[in-house]
Amino acid sequence: MPQAYRSVEITVNGLTYNRQVEPRRLLSDFLREDLDLRGTHVGCEHGICGACTVLMNGYTVRSCLMFAVQANGAEITTIEGLAKNGKLHPLQEAFWENHGLQCGFCTPGFLLSACELLERNPDPTEEEVRVGLSGNMCRCTGYQGIVESVLAAASKMKAQK
Amino acid sequence: MKPPKFDYFDPTTVEEALDLLKEYGEDAKILAGGQSLVPLLNFRLARPQVLVDINRIKDLDYVRENNGTLAIGAMTRQRTLETSEIIRSKCGLLTDAAELIGHPQIRNRGTVGGSLVHADPTAELAAIAKALDAQMKIRSSEGERTVAAKDFFVTVMTTVLEPSEMLVEVEFPALAPSAGWAFEEFVLRHGDFAVVGVTTVVTLDAKQTCTELRLAAIGVDETPFRDPEIEGLLQGQKITDSLLDELAARVSEKVDPFTDLHATAEQRKHLAGVLAKKAIKKAEEAAILNLKKES
Known part of the structure; x- marks a missing residue:
């Protein structure tokens, strides 16, 4: 018989959480409502806007298109997990310095997409950044500042290596 | 904007999944990468009574070369099309076309089989399957059959799959080096x-x-x-x-x-x-x- 609730063990930003979830609980709602991690933003809830992007086992996923039960056993990184010991991630710094955000709603998704992009391709061209971030929408700054931020972070991160 | 209630199963073998499909028939829907089905659930345009999540079936995620053909398991992520060296060397069209499928986040979850079965009239993989005469390997608890891509797609979002059946593999021909x-x-x-x-x-x-x-x-x-x-x-x-x-x-x-x-x-x-x-x-x-x- 199927169960009305399922036990899940999900590691988010290094902390392991055990919870009971309804199978229909979206991963985005699990993070926001059950774990109180409200940095993952929910825009469209149908996989268009990219605001809810998180990393699952190192790969970006749209958390509104997954059920929490499917992340059982997985490691998730949300925006709350990017800064370490009070120090911003180089991408976060670069967004700050290069006007990579205005209202900030889309920013968590952009940052996590950019994390994966730079992980796969540490030295991207502007074109590659634009293609790599094509799954995220911004409705206020436009994309210029965001693209510049990612390029700036890439050179900063390269210099630190 | 939240999914309706459903009974959820996440089998770990193809056989278990096929038994569930046999038991629940038209009331069941297979959940592969979820990049099309979950939006439909969120909008409540789809209200299946049962979801059979096949993401835990590891045996359906593979790329193999057999005698000049390329066999791709139905649960192979679209991202694999971009990264697999075998796919690049045997059927580079799949590699090159992969970046046209949605966005990186979509391809990390979306699957080869899921896209073909969803049969969106603008799906790139459906076009490639048809152009290359791909062979679709389909299973049910009763047995197995193979359907050519030209006979697989029936109309918008409809294939020849019966409710008790599941696409398990797609076979593409290797492209000539020239x-x-x-x-x-x-x-x-x-x-x-x-x-x-x-x-x-x-x-x-x-x-x-x-x-x-x-x-x-x-x-x-x-x-x-x-x-x-x-x-x-x-x-x-x-x-x-x-x-x-x-x-x-x-x-x-x-x-x-x-x-x-x-x-x-x-x-x-x-x-x-x-x-x-x-x-x-x-x-x-x-x-x-x-x-x-x-x-």
Whole structure:
């Protein structure tokens, strides 16, 4: 018989959480409502806007298109997990310095997409950044500042290596 | 904007999944990558009583080479199309077309089998399957059958799959080392659903005469469009601009598109011809380069 609730063990930003979830609980709602991690933003809830992007086992996923039960056993990184010991991630710094955000709603998704992009391709061209971030929408700054931020972070991160 | 209630199963073997499909029949829906199904659930456009999540079936995620063909397990992520060396070397069209499928986040979850079964009329993988005569391996608890891509797609979002059946593997032919290919799309924004797309594989002989043309178009009919007469136009011919113009005119004439908010039927007809010519030219150039590499 199927169960009305399922036990899940999900590691988010290094902390392991055990919870009971309804199978229909979206991963985005699990993070926001059950774990109180409200940095993952929910825009469209149908996989268009990219605001809810998180990393699952190192790969970006749209958390509104997954059920929490499917992340059982997985490691998730949300925006709350990017800064370490009070120090911003180089991408976060670069967004700050290069006007990579205005209202900030889309920013968590952009940052996590950019994390994966730079992980796969540490030295991207502007074109590659634009293609790599094509799954995220911004409705206020436009994309210029965001693209510049990612390029700036890439050179900063390269210099630190 | 939240999914309705459903009974959830996450089997770890194909056999368990098939038993569930047999038991629940039309009340069950398979959940693969979820990039199309979950939006439908969130909007409550789909309200299946039972979801059979096949993401924990590890045996369906593989890429194998068998005697000149490339077998891809149904749960292989679309991202694998971009990263797999076997796919790149045996059927590079899949590698090159992968970046046209949605966005990185979509391809990390979306699966090869899921896209084919969903049968969106603008799905790139459906066009490639049709153009290359891919073979679909289908299982149910009663047995197995193989269906050619040309018979697999029935209409918009409908395939020959019965409720008790599941697509388990797709077999693509390996492309000849001297072949060239292209996938050209007209799309409003990168990663969106294509308005019209054309994929083609051109094979040339040593004299650069076309020995085979394969061509499929999406966004112009309920299922991917392919026409043997059009493909025959270049057979045994040197590819010239005037021949391509003739071919493009035939494509525009023969496709039977629909009008929606993105484009009228007339625009789609025009685009199909333009993209066919563009794709063939690009594929021909690639084939010439490959010929040079070979010799």
